[in-house]
Amino acid sequence: MAELLLERLPGLSGAGFGHGWAGLYPQSTDRRPLVGPFEDEPHLIAAAGAGGYGIQLSPIIGALAADWLTEGAPTTLREAVALRPDATRLGLCK
DSSP: OHHHHHHHGGGGGGGGOOOOOSSHHHHHHHHSSSEEEEESOOOOOOOOOEETTTTHHHHHHHHHHHHHHHHSSOOOOOOGHHHSOOOTTTOOOO
């Protein structure tokens, strides 16, 4: 890749490649996962927004999503009702 760039941009002969990452970072506005039904779409269950630590949280996020689907509330961890997406958490209200 570097050789091809130098052919097209010979003025970059002293440049190098650095380390980096570019892309979307799936994170909610309050940096907590979104798990549960949307206010305006109660049959649509969110299981998202755990950017950077989703792999570690996937077991509980899956269990909570299943709770919402089967029980209509988070029974595995009742306090997780606070993770339900709403307009404030989605950044739609100020």
